[in-house]
Amino acid sequence: MQTILTGVRANEEPTLGNFLGAYTPMVNLAHEHATDSQINMFVPDLHSFTTPIDHGKFYNQIIKGIKYYIAAGLDINNPNVHIYRQSRVPAHCELCWILDCFTPFGEASRMTQFKEKSSEHSDNVTVGLFNYPILMAADILLYDAKYIPLGEDQFQHLELARNIAIRMNNKFNDELFTVPAPEKEQVKFMHLENALRIRSLTNPTKKMSKSSTVEKSKISLSDEPKVAAKKIMSATTDSEGVIRFDMINQPGISNLLQIESLLANRDLQDVIADWAGQTSYGDLKRKVADSVEHFLADFQARVAGITDAEVEQVLASGEKYANDVANAKLAKVQHAIGLSK
Ligand code: ATP
Numbered sequence: 001m002q003t004i005l006t007g008v009r010a011n012e013e014p015t016l017g018n019f020l021g022a023y024t025p026m027v028n029l030a031h032e033h034a035t036d037s038q039i040n041m042f043v044p045d046l047h048s049f050t051t052p053i054d055h056g057k058f059y060n061q062i063i064k065g066i067k068y069y070i071a072a073g074l075d076i077n078n079p080n081v082h083i084y085r086q087s088r089v090p091a092h093c094e095l096c097w098i099l100d101c102f103t104p105f106g107e108a109s110r111m112t113q114f115k116e117k118s119s120e121h122s123d124n125v126t127v128g129l130f131n132y133p134i135l136m137a138a139d140i141l142l143y144d145a146k147y148i149p150l151g152e153d154q155f156q157h158l159e160l161a162r163n164i165a166i167r168m169n170n171k172f173n174d175e176l177f178t179v180p181a182p183e184k185e186q187v188k189f190m191h192l193e194n195a196l197r198i199r200s201l202t203n204p205t206k207k208m209s210k211s212s213t214v215e216k217s218k219i220s221l222s223d224e225p226k227v228a229a230k231k232i233m234s235a236t237t238d239s240e241g242v243i244r245f246d247m248i249n250q251p252g253i254s255n256l257l258q259i260e261s262l263l264a265n266r267d268l269q270d271v272i273a274d275w276a277g278q279t280s281y282g283d284l285k286r287k288v289a290d291s292v293e294h295f296l297a298d299f300q301a302r303v304a305g306i307t308d309a310e311v312e313q314v315l316a317s318g319e320k321y322a323n324d325v326a327n328a329k330l331a332k333v334q335h336a337i338g339l340s341k
């Protein structure tokens with residue numbers, strides 16, 4: 001069976017960008033491939049403090065993250081669905097070290113997210129932040145995952161994971177790792193035209209990020225629905241005065257059209273056609289604000305209905321499965337590189 005895998009860091013409250021860019025494609029794929037794939041949705045908790053976080057809130061944030069996966073629609077009664085915490089599967093770190101030693105420093109240094117995040121946190125740039133994409137490669141390769149639903153910002157890291165897998169397969173054994181599908185195939189698998197990049201509401205040339213300290217730039221999944229609607233109403237747009245989908249010249253308006261199509265589960269082209277030529281940005285904002293408000297109220301009610309006991313049960317079986325699969329792969333790698341006979 002092929003494996004589909006994804007994760008969302010638990011450093012901060014996830015945003016609408018995470019929901020639309022990672023949760024939704026994963027949940028849709030989990031339905032579509034309920035019987036022909038293993039569906040691994042994990043919390044990359046060890047990735048969560050590559051940049052500074054509030055450690056006092058961290059544990060609860062991890063548990064909440066798991067409730068979010070369930071509330072987003074992941075079917076926990078399907079035996080092919082596995083939810084686990086990265087930190088409870090030690091093979092991730094062990095494989096990471098091995099992969100580190102087969103990753104040229106220059107190649108890892110090209111990661112643009114490291115450059116961006118290290119300039120944002122210039123007073124506290126850690127080795128962990130630099131190494132994060134290689135731990136991510138281990139997260140993927142341990143499970144032979146072919147499809148990894150991700151937002152656009154993560155595709156460079158996926159390409160690195162592919163390069164590492166190809167290099168190690170060439171050196172040791174053609175069948176050591178499943179090489180994840182390239183970007184175009186991933187996007188097609190998600191039934192998208194392009195990888196998704198939901199924009200910041202205050203600076204739509206940038207992506208919406210959960211670690212942003214500008215509260216108005218992001219819709220957090222725990223935002224009070226009415227507060228979130230206000231954020232949409234005050235989103236930065238442009239002075240063109242006509243509604244068009246044009247991410248280069250009108251990224252703010254295009255972002256709103258994109259959010260509306262995803263929340264309403266409608267084809268982007270249909271939403272664009274509905275609004276083509278209209279001139280009232282206020283009307284579009286009201287429509288999107290309404291959709292966001294309804295989405296959050298509904299989602300938060302579902303989250304509130306999930307108990308800690310349910311989460312514990314899901315993790316117990318997910319973490320057993322993950323350790324079994326990951327340990328078997330690690331043993332294979334240890335054998336290939338000569339650590340065992
Ligand atoms: P941080 O600011 O802490 O890096 P983030 O919002 O970038 O947070 P991640 O945990 O790094 O979130 O990414 C989790 C998943 O969400 C990844 O698949 C990533 O591609 C996706 N994602 C993040 N931001 C967006 C966005 N604005 N649009 C679409 N997908 C996104």
Ligand code: MG
Nearest residue numbers: 113153209210
């Ligand atoms: Mg990120």
